[in-house]
Amino acid sequence: MLRDERSPDPADRGARRRIVGFHQDDEAYWVADLDCGHSQHVRHDPPWQERPWVVTAEGRQRFIGTTLRCVLCKTE
Numbered sequence: 528m529l530r531d532e533r534s535p536d537p538a539d540r541g542a543r544r545r546i547v548g549f550h551q552d553d554e555a556y557w558v559a560d561l562d563c564g565h566s567q568h569v570r571h572d573p574p575w576q577e578r579p580w581v582v583t584a585e586g587r588q589r590f591i592g593t594t595l596r597c598v599l600c601k602t603e
């Protein structure tokens with residue numbers, strides 16, 4: 528059963544920003560570079576976060592140009 532999609536969710540705050548590229552952090556997790564100048568982790572860390580696409584170059588390429596919510600760009 529789906530809960531109310533409008534319920535407050537910290538992971539769903541922030542402004543939508545476009546992904547312009549990816550890099551890896553010191554622990555080899557992938558980080559999306561956003562067009563606002565911020566970056567955001569896109570971990571593939573099952574079972575909590577499933578993003579199998581992020582570990583392949585082809586998968587990452589597919590997500591360039593899509594949007595993520597940037598928690599550092601909260602709406603004022």
Ligand SMILES: [Zn+2]
Nearest residue numbers: 563565597600
């Ligand atoms: Zn931002």
